[in-house]
Amino acid sequence: MTGVPTSETVSPGTGTLGKAIALVELVALADRPLRFTDILGRTGQPRGTLHRQLCHLVEEGLLEVNAEHCYVPGLRLLKLASRAWERSDLRRLAAPHLQALHDATGETIHLGMLKDTEIIYLDKVESRQAVRMASQIGRASPAYCTGVGKAALAALPRSRLEALLDLTELTPFTPYTIVDRSVLEAEIAEIRKAGHAFDREEHEAGIRCVAAAIFDRERTFVGGVSVTGPAYRVGEDALRDWAPLVRAAAGAVMEEIAARLGPKG
Structure with a gap:
């Protein structure tokens, strides 16, 4: 059948995990939903073994059985694919909004994502001022x-x-780094309410910034955007004035993500 992967185009794998991945790939790449007999004919696995593997994948949400008793990609698999797309394409989607924020403030703009306990910088629009930031794309900083x-x-x-x-x-x-966990947790609670966060020379002396989170449609954090500048140029008034601009930029990126993925549900 044209377009349906076969055992030659989808490797069966050599272990339990490899075989499970091959089954998910077989179903996901098929141009139509597959029945159990379709999958059986393409994998060559024993009927009982294949049935157990498919049941497990359904239980885990990676596959589903539709009303016609055919196997289709599950919601969990679709969500994982969606999250992978968001991460890989976030920089492209955010780029025009980072530039607009830079045009509005004149300072350095960062786009970052959380990796374990650190922030990884995905993109940067350099300040047009004489004094610039030492940050680099790909560099990690403590969260x-x-x-x-x-x-x-x-x-x-x-x-x-x-x-x-x-x-x-x-x-x-x-001297400004928060090293008391209870104080940090209290500030995090305030950030949740305000929708933006400040760095008042906490990581680098003489550097201040204001940042906002970017969420996906499931309200899961996928990245953050910030305006950063030297303390002698960026006072408290500037941080407060820029906070709505940063939140708006983050919101614009979220709208781009939602538009790219289509209607929810």
Whole structure:
């Protein structure tokens, strides 16, 4: 049947995990929903073994059985694919909004994502001012003392936040770094209410920023955007004035994500 993967085009794998992945791939790449007999003929596995594997994949939400008793990709698989797309394409979608934020503020704009206990910078629009930031795309910074990092922490479910803080050593980078966990948790609670986070020279002396989180349609954190500048140019008034602009930029990226993925549900 044209377009349906065969045992030659989808490797059966050599172990239990490999065979399970091959089954998911077989169903996901098929141009129509597959019945059990279709899958049986393409894998060559014993009927009983194949039935157990398919049942397990259905239980895990990676596959589903539709009304016609055919196998189709499950909601969990679709969500994983959606999240992978969001992460890989986030930089492209955010780029025009980072530039607009840069045009409005004149300072350095960062796009970052959370990786374990750190923020990884995915993109940067350099300030047009003489003094610029030393940050680099791909560089990691601690989450607990950076603007994007604290915005990310505030976006996490409480259980994951507590687990992450358990793994974090609150090292003082500057005299302004928050090293008391209870104080940090109180600030994170305020960030949740405000919708933006500040870094007041907490990671680098003389550097301030304001940041906001970017969520997917499931309200899961996928990234953050910030405006950063030297303290002598960026006072408290500037941080407060830029906070709505940063939140608006994050919101615009979220709209791009929603539009790219189509109607929810």
